[in-house]
Amino acid sequence: MQMLQDAGIPVLLKNDFIQGAIGEIPAVDNDIEVWLVDDEWRSRADALLAQWEADRDVHGYAWVCTECGEDNEAEFGVCWSCQASRP
Numbered sequence: 001m002q003m004l005q006d007a008g009i010p011v012l013l014k015n016d017f018i019q020g021a022i023g024e025i026p027a028v029d030n031d032i033e034v035w036l037v038d039d040e041w042r043s044r045a046d047a048l049l050a051q052w053e054a055d056r057d058v059h060g061y062a063w064v065c066t067e068c069g070e071d072n073e074a075e076f077g078v079c080w081s082c083q084a085s086r087p
């Protein structure tokens, strides 16, 4: 997880070897497990990951309906619950 490493947090990527096998597929799509080297980094890493997930939501993954507040998967163009258009 380059983001964590950039923040100075030492991590191990359990599935790191997969990256060489899948070519250009972004690492975030392959459920790479991040293992913190030292548990003292946990809260910092959690905060970064929460931020990362928030950013990801903004960029077209899962979304929340503005009409009814239901969570929708990325592939839905309209809300599964109330059929409101994706914002």
Ligand SMILES: [Zn+2]
Pocket (backbone or CB within 6 Å): 065, 066, 067, 068, 069, 070, 079, 080, 081, 082, 083, 084
């Ligand atoms: Zn809705």
